Amino acid sequence: MGDATSLVLGEDQELLAKTAADFVAERSPLSRVRALRDADDPLGFSPALWKAMAELGWVGIPFPEVYGGAGLGMAELAIVLEALGRALAPEPFLATVLLGGQAILRGGSEAQRSAWLPRVCAGEACLALASEERAGAGDLLCVATRAEAEGQGWRLEGEKAPVLDGPAAQAFVVAARTAGAPRDREGVSLFLVPADAAGLEVLRLRRVDGRGAAALRLRGVHVGAEALLGAPGAGRAILEPVLDLATAGLAAEMLGSAEEALARTLHYLKHRVQFGVPIGSFQALKHRAARLFIEVELCRSAVLAAVRALDAGAADATALVSLAKARASELAVHVADEAVQMHGGIGMTDEHEIGFFLKRARVAACTLGDAAAHRERWAGLHGY
């Protein structure tokens, strides 16, 4: 699909973007996000809509056809995620498709893949990655949770938080230490743990964006030998590329949210009249809007380059992912802050929708590494 090196969409990709935009416009108004929040929905998303997205083939985009996927790449998935970001659609692409699903695809045995991936692609099973811990302060690979050999299997002990879309998951990919100390690079292994395992407690976290999130308590959770995902100690090697995919996907979603927040703000600037004129005629606001537009365009280029580099397995893919996420994190928060300010008093009300963008932006910005963490990684990758 499209020219892999070009930073413009190919014909098939344009068609996918149009399909996604139409779907979102018809099926996912922002009032849906408000309704989920007001209902205090424990999942934070709509299983029916998730199923519909699976039927459109979106959930299976980055999985091989043998598991019911489309065998496409991040370039295509990013198009869908950007469209969903515009609507703040909370369906669990990040947790199920990119974190849990890709960990199983890349690290799992054939039995594990066959057991889970067809159900994921069909929209019948949700997954989640339980790697991050509070003490890691945002470093997802800082793992204190331990796995001890017990009988023919393993016994898991520890706490995980936040686990994105934990309340919806039928199974968790749990990172636990089979050797070493919490900040060691090596010694982390991955385990596939069913949500109903004895000793596993899933505590729902209510966060400002209203999306599904959980804290996990693992109290002597016993899993069989077949639960191990990949070799013992392979956790980091499996998760690092998976986290890059998810980070790029999140950046695409955030780009979409920022575009929409800016579009809504521009609409307001053109229609809100004060002092007898549209407030968008004031230069103080025009220039701020123009600067937001510049930021959006720069971020778009970074996201396009990152997903293409990932699909091509390019050497600078990791650096480009950090560029995309650092840009997207600052963009989404900046646009949302400015959007509320330019909407004035109405922007502060819960009745108005612009506040939803502010809340989601803040959560997404600190998910999978905030801007500072990605600048840190960029500097390290460039030898300083």
Add this chain to the structure above:
Amino acid sequence: MSDLDAFRAEARGWLEANAPAEIRGLEIDPETGGNWGGRRPRWDHPEMKTWLERAAARGFTAPTWPREHGGGGLAPDEAKVLAEEMRRLRLPPPLTGFGLSMIGPTLLRFGSEEQRRWHLPRICRGEIRWCQGYSEPDAGSDLASLQTRALRDGDCFVVTGTKVWTSYGDLSDWIFALVRTNPQAKKQAGITFLLIDMETPGVSVRPIRLISGKSPFCETRFEGVRVPVANVVGEIDGGWTVAKALLGHERSMIADLFGAGTSRRARKPGSALANLAREYRGGEHGTPLPQPLLRDEIARLEMDERALALTSQRARDAARAGHQPGAETSIFKVAATELNQRRTELAVRVAGAQGLGWEGAGYSEEDLVRTRQWLRARGNSIEGGTSEVQLDIIAKRVLGLPD
């Protein structure tokens, strides 16, 4: 082998046979060096003259212009291949300047057949150096209020007035100027775009000294200068349309010049600012810089540079795919110039007290160049339309905000 591969092989063979070995990898200052041509040419190296002559004969000074006017007649993707092959051999451009970047494209679109036939081959061969007569002492951001008068006298206009910021006016042979031919009309409607040979009696040029010391800028005066009516580009009183189109070329040129690291910087491996920080602030290579906040600033700047470079790439890819220039192109002038300001400012800050030398003993050549580049860069967000004017344009034309 595709046509493009065949062209690449052909271009590579031609360059290897014709580009003099002495100029490969030649260090050239992006603003003051390079082949600018003209009646009084300057050469960074004697072989640069050979390079210009051979490239011009092959049509490679203006690769995408029509062959009949001295260009190479290349399609955009062929021109991209040629540029890649030139980069591979580390070749400086055979010709640079405002003829190629500004007045040439303008004449291709608006010039008469006679003007194109006369001027374009001379531009391609580097025989005539051009400068730009737009701003005036009382017409800066409000360019359309310009006052230089052109009174009709038979087959000539008689031009009187003063232009400022005429870059390289003292080194140029011809000037393209905006003059007022109808003082009664609305200010944009009374302007004419005129080509003037600077050897015509009544033209005088005075250099302007900037806060950075030397500068390419001049003040150019016209006192009763007689210019043939045949030198009008476009319609009499219709020059504003031509002027605005040319401004687009000027802004993309400035963005290219100051954007994602100039060619000289880009050729060195690793992070230029991080290397500078190690030189002035210490720290082992390959380890994190000892000042974490400075490190963060350097990373932020270099990431912003990469994002801008990717946006330029996206615009080129869109053009190659046959799309009209998209909204992304409007951001380059603001983004590239402000980035250059941040880059030069950070470099001076990294160097500390050693970054504040003006001239003479106690400072290296690099120290002194760094100081001047920082000061000079303050002008980047003013020249060619201030950032504020650019933001107005984005707000109006791209975002559709009301006047």
